[in-house]
Amino acid sequence: MILLQFTYHRPISELPEASKQYLNNGMLFFDIETTGLSSSRNRIYLVGLGWLDGEQVTVQQYLAENASDEASVLAAALAFMTDRQFDTLVTFNGTTFDLPFFEKRCEKHATASDIFSTMDHLDLYRRIHPIRHFFPMEHFRQKDYEKLLGIGREDQYDGGKLVAVYHRFEKTKKQADCDLLCLHNKEDVFGMFHLISLLACLQVKEDVSIDSLQATSANEVSIRFHLKAPVPISIRQLKTTGSLLLRKTSGLAVLPLYQGTLRCYLPNPMDYFYLTAEDTVVHKSVGQFVDPAFRRKAEPEECYTEFVLPVEYLDGEVHPYCEGSLFENVGKALEGFLRQV
Structure with a gap:
């Protein structure tokens, strides 16, 4: 041996x-x-x-x-x-x-x-x-x-x-x-x-400090932030929900802004009625008491309540939500975006 x-x-x-x-x-x-x-x-x-x-x-x-x-x-x-x-x-x-x-x-x-x-x-x-x-x-x-x-x-x-x-x-x-x-x-x-x-690189999801925020257009905002420690390589991410650039201890996130009604699409549309006079959906357990002349079976694309982050039905992207003043909630907006990337 x-x-x-x-x-x-x-x-x-x-x-x-x-x-x-x-x-x-x-x-x-x-x-x-x-x-x-x-x-x-x-x-x-x-x-x-x-x-x-x-x-x-x-x-x-x-x-x-x-x-x-x-x-x-x-x-x-x-x-x-x-x-x-x-x-x-x-x-x-x-x-x-x-x-x-x-x-x-x-x-x-x-x-x-x-x-x-x-x-x-x-x-x-x-x-x-x-x-x-x-x-x-x-x-x-x-x-x-x-x-x-x-x-x-x-x-x-x-x-x-x-x-x-x-x-x-x-x-x-x-x-x-x-x-x-x-x-x-x-x-x-x-x-x-x-x-x-x-x-x-894990700092991006765990620990960043915001330096500045700037509205670059009516539909876009850029957020500059810094990391406590340098990343070993430059990182670039381009997505429909925003872009991310990391270099050493500096970071830049560019986020698109959306305005409109937020929709929460409900699972199992067959369980809901669409109320034609009210332009809303209700569960069949409730809708059964509505006059049949004012209700019909809900279609998937109209089966929602008014709060969600997808822009359209079957939209695969989830957009970070920032209520109130964007400048007051920029940290939450950036945090939501970084969790996605």
Whole structure:
């Protein structure tokens, strides 16, 4: 049995400022490489751990040379985590994959993995997912987010393609294959130190301060606001309900203004009568007492009460509502718009 261990360092100065505001010495970045997706049939061959170490980022890896080394890899990673006593585990999609897979393999080898219960878990994939539409990407894998942030990778493999490389390494022990395996995992771990900067984009939904409001036309208002922390990339959103531009700590929202009767469209129009003389709808339980000459079955487009934010029936957009003076309620209008985007 041979357990291979590798350690790498990079200066913290390489990280964007937006990342540094979220990092602390209690964080442990965690990533595993496996021979497949099934924790019952496949195994872990590599564990990568990353943390802040003074003015540098350190990544340490434990690599199994063959199947019999898996238990040693798990034990070594657990021993390190227990000894250092980190308070936050950081992963990318670890909730769904890394943690349950690791715990299942520990269970198979009768190795206690309760160290995870002593740490908070920051799953970057899940945390960023609610704002994924901010980013012009078709897919939302770690490599896609890294490309968005301008992070270049030397590694050209994904986890699935590396399985064949690992099985070849088991047989031949070639250094070139070992380097490929470690490179992929190392860049995954280092990459998460960059991806954490995207948490700054969540401020848009949580914490903004309004600087100014200006009516640019009779049908449009612009709101300038600022963020407490800089976003790592510029963001532009264009929607029929408004546009949003974010750059560093500055934000601009341009909202269209609508005037007219607000309508609340009711579900199940077949349950309502339309009263022709009053131009309104009532539920059949009430409308049954109205003279049939003055009532008829309600059509879907007229089955509403006078309060809603859609402009037309079947309008898929929901518009933020701002009653009274817009200048008095600008915060609510902006908050409503930002919740939508």
